Amino acid sequence: MQGKILKSVGSWYDILGENQLVFKGRLRGKFKINDSKLTNPIAVGDVVTFELENNGENKVIITNVCDRSNYLIRKSAHKSEHAHIIASNIDEIFLIATLAMPETSLGFIDRFLTAAESFRIKVSIIFNKCDLWNSNQNDTFIELCTLYESLQYQCFKISADTGHGIDTIKEHIKGKTILFGGHSGVGKSTLMNKMFPQLAQKTSAVSNFAQKGVHTTTFAEMFALDNYTFLIDTPGIKEFGLTGIEPEEISHYFPEMRALIGECKFHNCQHINEPNCIVIASVKSNKIAFSRYKSYVSMLQNDDNRK
Ligand SMILES: Nc1nc2c(ncn2[C@@H]2O[C@H](COP(=O)(O)OP(=O)(O)O)[C@@H](O)[C@H]2O)c(=O)[nH]1
Ligand SMILES: [Mg+2]
Ligand SMILES: [Zn+2]
Known part of the structure; x- marks a missing residue:
């Protein structure tokens, strides 16, 4: 059987199989990682083959990871020469940015864009929380939109809170696997919930995210909206950046x-x-x-x- 990795919990993986069935899978002991610099053998978004284990219900053994069309990595927190795959097989990244509460720096936006370029993954920039903008921030949005669209990064102005601009985004993601990236507190989870209330994701208050170490999302996790549309939520990925380039x-x-x-x-x-x-x-x-x-x-x- 074949399926897609939705998330990993310890050494177990949630695998979405046929007919929207979710299996609990793990690797056989002798499973080898080909690239010794990678700390995780399997990542969210991977397509895997698996076999039912005869003892449990929906418990399976993962037998193979199919080739990835692309993937995003970040440095491992512990071993600097090692890298962790955040997610794979991504059609597009939504960089969620904010002009207020908190303000995303242009330095961060540009580092994020260059990293995505190095992985050859398309990025769109979603400027969220437009309900909080004054006229200066509206002007800033127009300037940034002009700049980044001239570089082929599509820009969107939305409010996950009021729903402004949400329908356009919903239309845009149909049939794609989209990774939501950006700092913690910019509204990634709120946006997903607003578009698809059935996801009922946990969101945290800004006051929470400001206290270091408090994250509602600690690992990437993929959500299936239908058979062809997938959203990947990520924790604030600060470490995400260019790796080992000259x-x-x-x-x-x-x-x-x-x-x-x-x-x-x-x-x-x-x-x-x-x-x-x-x-x-x-x-x-x-x-x-x-x-x-x-x-x-x-x-x-x-x-x-x-x-
Ligand atoms: N005013 C306003 N607040 C928002 C908006 N989107 C998210 N928030 C708030 O920002 C905080 C962080 O949102 P969350 O979705 O947890 O951010 P994440 O860390 O990127 O997933 C929460 O308090 C949300 O209610 C928005 O469009 N407008
Ligand atoms: Mg979140
Ligand atoms: Zn020169």
Whole structure:
């Protein structure tokens, strides 16, 4: 039989099989991970084959993990050279951001986008909590929407609280597997609940998330809306970032810089202070947004963002 991993609990996995049946599966002892740098052999979103164990009801043994079309990883909390797969087989990521309560920094948005670029996964940016915006924040949204849509990241303005913009989002996700990412407290769970009350996810108050360590979602978890539409909720993924890439690769994950590859005087130009640098020239002539360049420089200088 075949199914999809919905979540993992200890060494057990919830597997969605045919006819929406959920099985409890685990690995055989001798199951080997091919990539020794990965700490988890199976991730949310994986397609697995399994066999019924004869003793229990709906208890199964996972026999194989099918090839992943893509996956997102983050550094393992304990072993820095190891990585943990957050989720796999993702069609699109929703980066949930907020302009207030709390304000998502552009540095975070850009780090998130470059990481998704490095995994070759499409991202849309969902600006939530628009019910709280004043006219300055509305203007900011329009500026950011113009900037990011010019880079092919679709932007949405919504309120998970009032329901503003929700129908468009619901239409957008049909038939896709969508991962919800972004800081804790931005409204990922609230948005899922608003769209699909049957999910009845737990949401936490902002006052709770502000106290460090309090999370209602500790691991990624996938929810099936129908046979073709899946939502993956994630905890605030701060550590999520570029892993093990060279400094000169970072600009490849900025689409506006990638478009200029080969046009600087030096082929390994880092676009900092080299002569005849087309990226610096483009920033000066406002063809590349200064905020994006600033994020680039900060990623280049901060090794932690890459390892
Ligand atoms: N005013 C307002 N509050 C919201 C909105 N969406 C979520 N919240 C609140 O933000 C807090 C965090 O929401 P939650 O869904 O738990 O965030 P998560 O950590 O991203 O899953 C909760 O108190 C929600 O009620 C919104 O659109 N407007
Ligand atoms: Mg949540
Ligand atoms: Zn350059």
